[in-house]
Amino acid sequence: MNKTKYILKREYISRVKKKSFLLMTILGPFLFAALIAAPAWFATMEDSETKQIAVVDSSGIFDYTKVLKESITLNSQRFHTELAKDSKDLPFIGKDMKKFNEVLHIIANNRDSLLGKNLELGFVSEARKIKSNNDLPNQPFDSLAEKYARLLPLVVERLQKTKGRIQNTTSTRFHYKDFDYSTSKKAITAGDYYAVVFIPSNVLSSLKVQTYAKKSLSMGVRSHIENAIEREIENQKLRNAGIDQETLENMKTNISIASIKVTEDGEEKETRPEIAMIIGYVAGFLIYISVFMFGSQVMRGVIEEKTSRIVEVILSSVKPRQLLMGKVLGVGLVGLTQYLIWIILTAVLSALAFTFLIPSDVGQLQQQASEFMGAGGMQNVTPMVENNMGEIQEILLSIANVNWPLIIGSFLFFFIGGYMLYAALFAAVGSAVDNESDTQQFMAPITIPLVLALFVMINTINNPESMLTYWFSIIPFTSPIVMLVRIPFGVPIFDLVLSATLLVATFLAMIWLAARIYKTGILMYGSKVSYKELWKWIKMGD
Amino acid sequence: MTPILTIDNINKSFINHRALTDVSLEIPEGSVFGLLGPNGAGKTTLIRIINQISYPDSGTIFFNNKPLRRKDVENIGYLPEERGLYKKMKVGEQALYLARLKGLSKQDALKKLKYWFEKFEIEQWWDKKVEELSKGMAQKVQFIVTIIHEPQLLIFDEPFSGFDPINANLLRKEILELRQKGATVIFSTHNMGSVEEICDNIALINNSKKILEGKVNEVKKGFRTFEYEFKYEGTTSIAEKLEDRYKLISEKQLEEEQYCRIKINDASSPNELLKNVMQHATVHSFNEIIPSMNDIFIEVVNQHKTQN
Structure with a gap:
């Protein structure tokens, strides 16, 4: 057995003395870390370029522009109809009404937080032009115009509230556009957009969405779009079934499971x-x-x-x-x-990582929180x-x-x-x-x-x-x-x-x-x- | 002389051939023993059994008159036919390692290694890796690690194959010196001519069997052919002038003398032959032709063949 010891010693020392052993021993942990990090790194490499994707939504679930315009047109038509019913001898104002509607559409294009107010004001001022052009009596024109103008902010508010979003990711950005088939084709061939997603107005029933792109979409982008649309269609169906927005928000759930292991001696440990x-x-x-x-x-x-x-x-x-x-x-x-x-x-x-990295992380988050609080808004950052x-x-x-x-x-x-x-x-x-x-x-x-x-x-x-x-x-x-x-x-x-x-x-x-x-x-x-x-x-x- | 090693009825078979059949040998202490035979005769198998690398199927080996034990490897030095060193290991470290495997203490091993390295003038190679050494240098190292533990019994399997002539001579010299100091040496070789002049005893092995054993001079005596060679002056043949009991084997004309080989057919003494020849020619030289080990081997093998 003594001789086995000499052999063991030789085998051990001749290997431990090798440079490759020293290198592997010191670099090993880093190599393993790299091995784990590499797939993530490659994933980011792949999507380093941000892809611009145009979304043409005819359903109004994701982008209300198209639906808003339709609502505006409907609203104008109703205004016109009621006006014709209430006032005798209304002259032909169809041409004026058409122009009126177009102006409102242009306002609708400019989407900002004051959109509803702008539409209301635009409606009133444009209606006045029609009134003066045709020498119409003030009543019932003014009260009707006021009544229908007031409806517009409510429509906008409602649309804004119910709109779904396809979340932007680090690698993909979604833009809502009014493209038709030929303009989208141009946008793709010119390279302005990586892809165009067409959501048809009947998406709720047809459940079909089309994408156009030069190359076939990557799995990641495809499933991202798919998931976002699915989720919103589900929401929309729920809404259609009479569930209001608030209930819908409340339904969003994210359960965290605390799994507690009961050890042999009855002790409980969270794992x-x-x-x-x-x-x-x-x-x-x-x-x-x-x-x-x-x-x-x-x-x-x-x-x-x-x-x-x-x-x-x-x-x-x-x-x-x-x-x-x-x-x-x-x-x-x-x-x-x-x-x-x-x-x-x-x-x-x-141990080094825990003592130095983690507390500084927490500290940073706290600092950020207090900055937000100081800025006055976003009370909900703190719980986050x-x-x-x-x-x-x-x-x-x-x-x-x-x-x-x-x-x-x-x-x-x-x-x-x-x-x-x-x-x-x-x-x-x-x-x-x-x-x-x-x-x-x-x-x-x-x-x-x-x-x-x-x-x-x-x-x-x-x-x-x-x-x-x-x-x-x-x-x-x-x-x-x-x-x-x-x-x-x-x-x-x-x-x-x-x-x-x-x-x-x-x-x-x-x-x-x-x-x-x-x-x-x-x-x-x-x-x-x-x-x-x-x-x-x-x-x-x- | 008492035998240092007694091999008693050893048998050994491998999967598809028989390597040793009832081999018995005695190796006298202090002798140089030649284990001779062609390739594949079973020599290496026998040597591996002596070194306890392999074990016999039956039979016993006695070392110093006691059955061979594991501990005895420390009293045996073995230079195998297939020999080598760790290429990546330093010469000194390696020599020390091999010496310690033979049971030497560290101080002892270092002291002895120093002596031998100086003797062979290779101290400067101590820290070199084996792969940097020339073949001759590596052979010297190999020899040193074989004898470093001063074993009672030294076994060399095909010792002169692979050694260059200078190292082979050095080896021969050192081995004989070790024998002077009391070591017993076994040479195993198929090249019979290379060892016959330094062996005291030999054994011939062929086809797994021992076919001959004995002191070299006795073996040779046993295989005398009673043939004598003459060189004499003149150009005339003496063939017709010889008596009937002599037989001319061969003759030829050399540059300035005549050569002939004559066999004595009866039991008469060579002196009479010499007298007989002297009557007819002026003799320059007269020698008995002694068979070489190789001749003896061939004869014995042929005898065995005809017997079977």
Whole structure:
């Protein structure tokens, strides 16, 4: 056993002294952070250019301009009709009325907060022009004009209130336009707009919307438009069914679920499944990567000893099993060292982050809030900030509530177990071949369970209680990866003990098996080995 | 002389062939022992069994008259046929590592390594990586780590293959020096000519079986052919002038003398042959032709073939 110690020491020191180890150990946490951040970064890269999208709405659900104009026309017509009914000998004023209506339409184009008032004033002043042009008597003209003019602000107010919006995002901006088909085509080909969305007036019944663009719309933009229109159509249907705006506002709900885990001793702990998910995912993935990384280091080490022909020199001093164990343990210890440094580094980094970053964030939000308050408006900012602070504290609390000793402890245990199991197999493969390119034919039994475990792990995140997950977290070849994802969600002690026991038993068996292949293979040169031959080696014994 | 190593009825089979069949050997302490045989005869298998890299299917090995134990590897030095070093590792570190695997303490190993590195004038290579070394240098390092723990038994498998002539000579010299100090040496080789002059004892192995064993001079005596070669003055052949009990094997005309090879067919002494020849010619030289190990091997193998 003393000699195993020397072998272990050599394997360990020769690896730890390498520059690549130092680099990986220090850069590792940053690399992982980058790995997680990269998809988000790519997503922002993709949409860095803001897309201008024109919306032509004939339904009035999103843009009331078109509907407002129609309402104005209707209002003018009614005014005209009532005027004709109430006054005798009304001369033909159709032409004047048409002009009158057009002026109001022009006013309607200029959308601002005074739109209703402007329309009312415009109506009155334009009506006066008609009156004086045709020498109409003051009554009933003035009272009718006043009556219909007053209706316009109410229409505007109502339309403004009920309008839906397609939210602008960082990458897309929506503009409401009166385009018809040919102008929209021009706007697209000229590049003024990325796309034009046509919402037909009968959208409520037809449920069809058309978009025109040079290229087909990206999934993101499409689903954004789809969702916004769907939501507004639903709202509109509710409104049509007699639900008023206020009720509609009140119906908007955003439930926050506090998930409280009851521990074995009856204690209650608040958890956030997202955090459990992230921890589980990271831990499982780390094990997957490191089994491959350190396992293949063992394999390469074995091949190196074989091809450099030093192995027989060493075997004249130690037993093959000692050499194998020394190598497996030495490389494993390198892995553990790396993880310990990573854990400490991450703990220090996150401690720094918590003490410096988080309070300043909260402080900033508070400052912003008081600035808004000082400016006089927006009373509702305060609860928002409080909400945010509450959420940050909640996240911090649930991070603190995570059973870190259990997670780190089981991570280390399952790392060691999974590593030993697979490293032994990697070593056996290395001993059976003459060079690295020949390893392919024996890699399948190692790769398949690992990749399978990875798939189940991803499934586990959505459904930690499924049968598939349960069995894969018990089977030793996949348990190191799958069990780690289950642990943050809470695992019965019995499952954990069963899985751990099976893992230990299996890795002992695998080391025994691998040692038999190893001691024959390591001295075998120049012949391509088949699975059948490996089986003979296993049976052969000494 | 007491044997340092006794090999008793060793059998070993691999998946599809038999490597050793009932092999028994005795290796006397302090001797240089040649384990000879063609490639694939089973020599390396036997040596691996002695080094406990592999284990026999049946039979026992005694080291110093006690059954071979694990601990005995520390008293054996082994230079395998397939030999090498870690390429990326520094020479000194590597030598120290291999010495410690043989059970030396750190101080002991360092002291001895220093001695040998100085002796071979390679101290300046201590901190170099093996991959930077020339092949000859690496061979020296290899030799040092084989003998560093001053083992009682040294085993060299095909020692002179792969060594350049200068290193091979150095090796030969150092091995004989070690033997002077009391070590027993086993040479295993298929190149029989390379070791016959330094071996005291030999064993021939062919097709997994030992076919011959003994002291070199006794073995050679056993395979005498009673053939003698003459060189004599003159240009005339002496063939017709020989008595019936002598048989001329060959003769040829050299530049200024005549050469012939004569076999004595009966048990008479070579002196009589010499007298006989001297009557007819002026003899320049007279030698007994001693068979080489190679000749003996071929003869023995052929004998076995005809026997079976």
